[in-house]
């Protein structure tokens with residue numbers, strides 16, 4: 001930090017709702033430490049609904065691909081139609097479970 | 098909180114259909130039973146790649162080959178989701194894998210049968226994956242959150258597995274007399290082992306009532322088996338194939354298809370390691386694991402090299 005100013009670290013917030021979903025990314029915030037990050041996340045991101053758990057993760061710990069890389073990074077999905085059930089022809093009498 | 102009030106609280110949560118999450122208090126037996134169940138499930142996905150992997154290089158067309166390859170890749174992913182779910186309970190992945198390689202861990206009995214013809218690949222997708230779907234659909238309701246969520250992910254993928262198997266069976270069944278015979282022979286050999294996948298009958302199932310009480314399982318082995326038979330019988334009919342059970346009858350009152358007696362001695366001998374392929378399966382897992390050690394070492398060495406390079410760059414700034 002060239003200015004010598006102290007800057008709080010950036011945290012990503014993941015919220016888990018009661019409906020058996022996993023933790024879902026809801027946003028980020030700045031806080032000086034994990035305890036503060038957790039409380040701030042609760043105060044900002046868990047104001048409604050029925051959340052059961054929050055994760056806060058230091059943003060710098062997250063390794064991410066970038067949208068610009070997406071076409072080469074991910075398999076082109078339409079070229080892999082054989083990964084989908086409807087690619088296969090089965091007689092109509094052969095009812096699906 | 099005392100142990101008793103924690104236990105009371107836990108049981109209340111189960112009764113209200115709340116999901117138990119990794120950091121929640123849980124009875125140590127609940128944890129142990131889940132680690133046992135989830136790790137066996139993970140091993141089954143991994144060992145389950147072997148009978149079908151055996152046919153990738155011999156698939157009858159390129160179309161069949163890419164499908165089979167994609168399916169086997171999916172199964173590797175299923176193994177990964179499940180080892181991950183077991184690790185949320187404090188189990189160590191390396192431990193679990195070493196137990197499998199040491200021959201001390203169980204996996205589904207079905208994968209100790211050989212896949213000797215292309216018809217077997219069809220029957221595995223049609224019946225074995227369908228039986229797995231029945232079990233896994235039930236487990237999407239499991240009381241342990243990470244396991245239930247892994248099951249939701251897996252169920253989305255299984256439909257393709259079943260359909261590619263059905264397509265193989267439909268083509269063989271409508272083919273030459275030799276192809277029809279191949280389809281029937283595969284069904285003859287895999288039908289009973291598939292019924293055994295659901296485990297021993299309820300009265301001999303040691304873990305069942307406890308697991309159902311905790312809502313880890315939502316149905317008993319016999320209930321799941323019945324669910325599967327009711328699905329498979331009309332499908333066999335549509336494929337114009339004969340289920341190798343002369344006593345199979347439809348109960349006119351309930352509409353259920355009732356099977357003849359299952360040879361549980363065969364099942365027990367497989368659990369004791371005496372199935373046709375038990376030794377071969379563990380042997381090939383060991384070969385891949387130890388044979389692949391250099392790849393893991395190389396990856397770590399590369400990582401170390403990158404780390405040092407970055408540190409040097411930082412110093413020279």
Ligand SMILES: [Fe+2]
Nearest residue numbers: 142171172175
């Ligand atoms: Fe699977």
Ligand SMILES: [Fe+2]
Nearest residue numbers: 172226255258
């Ligand atoms: Fe599958």
